[in-house]
Amino acid sequence: MKQSGSLGALARVDTVVTEPSVLSAAECASLREWTIDAITKGIMRRTPRVPHDYFTPFLLSDGSETPPSRAAARYARNTAVKPADCMPDGFWEIRDRAMKLLGIGSLAEDIRKGSFLNYILPGGDIHPHQDDRIPVDGAELIAIRCNVMFSKPEQGGIPFIDGRPLDIPQGGLWAFHASEHPHYASTIHGTVGRGTLSFAFMADPADCAGP
């Protein structure tokens, strides 16, 4: 089977990596401003089932939209704007920064989820779930997620993995094996939404066994 590429700090499935300071305060403010504007212009989408939850399209690093994201395009979004133009300036540079920090420079991207921006309004949450493994060429690959919090709510929106809360400051990052651990985020309270940049990767289970 193919090697996954470098797993860096994520070489073990039971590791959750956190970094407190990946984005500057100015970057967080500018991402939040972009997001509010994008929601107002209808550039982001949400499903009728989860009305608090806004997403950009899921993009691969070549700028194309992933197949599941294309299939979801029927949900409210201004289709006059090309998916590749639905990302804030600096998005891919921040992904590169996060990948360098984690030491995962050559890790394959998740072909379903790619990379995206998510903004959840107060009142929303992320329900408890565990992502599916990713079927590729007859193998079931582990889904790895790296999330960067650019807008931290006044209360709530706390990520929980295996029932344990993570203390992620605004501008901080957490990365984990999303197909191997149940996770959720608590209900958001206050006036500020929860904004994250989400970068998804995949790895062969045989490569996530140590050291």
Ligand SMILES: O=C(O)CCC(=O)C(=O)O
């Ligand atoms: O943002 C979170 O706390 C979790 C997001 C999520 O479900 C995931 O990364 O798979």
